[in-house]
Every structure is written in structure tokens, then in C-alpha cells.
Amino acid sequence: xxxxxxxxxxxxxxxxxxxxxxxxxxxxxxxxxxxxxxxxxxxxxxxxxxxxxxxxxxxxxxxxxxxxxxxxxxxxxxxxxxxxxxxxxxxxxxxxxxxxxxxxxxxxxxxxxxxxxxxxxxxxxxxxxxxxxxxxxxxxxxxxxxxxxxxxxxxxxxxxxxxxxxxxxxxxxxxxxxxxxxxxxxxxxxxxxxxxxxxxxxxxxxxxxxxxxxxxxx
Numbered sequence: 495x496x497x498x499x500x501x502x503x504x505x506x507x508x509x510x511x512x513x514x515x516x517x518x519x520x521x522x523x524x525x526x527x528x529x530x531x532x533x534x535x536x537x538x539x540x541x542x543x544x545x546x547x548x549x550x551x552x553x554x555x556x557x558x559x560x561x562x563x564x565x566x567x568x569x570x571x572x573x574x575x576x577x578x579x580x581x582x583x584x585x586x587x588x589x590x591x592x593x594x595x596x597x598x599x600x601x602x603x604x605x606x607x608x609x610x611x612x613x614x615x616x617x618x619x620x621x622x623x624x625x626x627x628x629x630x631x632x633x634x635x636x637x638x639x640x641x642x643x644x645x646x647x648x649x650x651x652x653x654x655x656x657x658x659x660x661x662x663x664x665x666x667x668x669x670x671x672x673x674x675x676x677x678x679x680x681x682x683x684x685x686x687x688x689x690x691x692x693x694x695x696x697x698x699x700x701x702x703x704x705x706x707x708x709x710x711x712x
Contacts (some may be wrong), residue, residue: 504610507620516702612694618643625654
């Protein structure tokens with residue numbers, strides 16, 4: 495994989511996390527979720543973490559300079575020296591430009607961006623059918639991966655829970671917001687010729703093989 499940084503785009507339910515984990519395992523590079531590193535910075539009470547915590551407690555959005563600073567700190571760590579995967583970042587053109595400046599300052603080239611495209615019908619089934627074990631966290635889906643006994647986890651007998659916001663009306667709003675926010679980013683990366691569109695309607699294993707094969711040759 496020649497690109498030092500890999501960025502994954504995709505709507506809620508597109509399978510970004512699943513693909514990121516497989517790519518990370520295959521190439522031995524870390525998957526960096528902005529949500530995870532933000533929570534970690536807050537927990538460790540770093541200067542940027544405290545700045546983020548103050549904004550979150552005030553019910554405000556964490557500003558770009560704080561999020562970007564936390565991403566820069568994390569990607570400077572030793573495990574990122576061979577490369578890294580950004581999951582959930584960038585979300586805006588200004589954040590995308592920050593990633594370019596950061597990579598440029600390190601003597602690295604442009605990132606490679608993978609956009610996982612999934613039909614709205616399939617996304618709705620993935621999200622409305624999702625259920626999580628209240629004990630072990632195992633994830634099921636009533637359409638694609640149901641438990642043997644309805645509402646009960648196969649592993650430990652825990653109760654399966656559905657998220658309150660996993661209803662069709664809310665999900666359609668989330669998808670609409672995602673497409674509105676991300677469309678400029680997709681056009682931006684298309685203009686740089688670094689965007690690879692992937693058919694996310696296939697089985698996860700087939701998607702992972704296609705992506706890792708492409709990255710191995712690129």
C-alpha cells in the first residue's frame with residue numbers, strides 16, 4: 495500500500511468499521527476512529543482533551559482546531575509510522591485540507607480515499623434490523639444474522655436491545671444529512687483523483703478482498 499493515509503467514507507451502516515478492521519489486520523496499520531481518540535484524550539486529560547471536554551459539556555461542537563490537533567497527536571505515535579486508517583475523519587473540506595497539510599509536512603503524499611456505496615434500501619435493513627446483546631455486545635440483525643431464539647443472544651442468553659434511534663424516519667434523516675455533508679468531500683477527492691468507489695452492497699468478505707487486493711497492488 496503506497497498511500498500513507500487511508501480515509502474511509504460511507505453512510506451510517508455502510509460497514510466502514512468492518513472494512514477498516516480488516517484492512518488494519520491485513521496491512522498491520524492502526525484504525526483511528528475520531529470518536530475513540532476524542533474520548534481517550536478527554537479521559538487522559540490532555541490539553542486538547544480538556545478543551546474538547548469543555549465544549550462538549552457546554553453542549554457545543556468541538557472546534558476543528560481541537561479535533562485536528564487530537565488527530566495529529568494520535569497519528570504521530572509510533573504505530574502510525576507505516577501508515578494509518580482514518581475512520582470518521584475528515585468530515586469537511588477544511589478538515590480534508592488539514593490532513594493534506596499534515597501529510598505534506600511529514601513528506602507523505604496525498605491520502606487514498608475509499609467511498610463505500612450502499613443502496614438506501616440495504617442501509618435501512620442493516621440499521622432497523624440491528625440488535626445488540628445487553629451482556630456481551632454481540633451484534634445481530636433480524637434480516638441477515640438473526641439469533642436462534644428471537645430477542646436472546648446465542649452466546650450468553652442476554653437480552654437483545656434495539657437502539658431507539660434505529661427507526662426508519664430517524665435513519666432517513668441521518669442518511670440525508672450524511673449525503674448533504676459528504677457530497678462536497680466526495681467531489682473534492684474526485685477532483686484530486688484519489689477516490690475509489692466501492693460497491694458496499696456485496697458481502698463484507700467480498701468487499702474486504704476486493705479492497706485489500708486493490709491496496710496491495712496500488
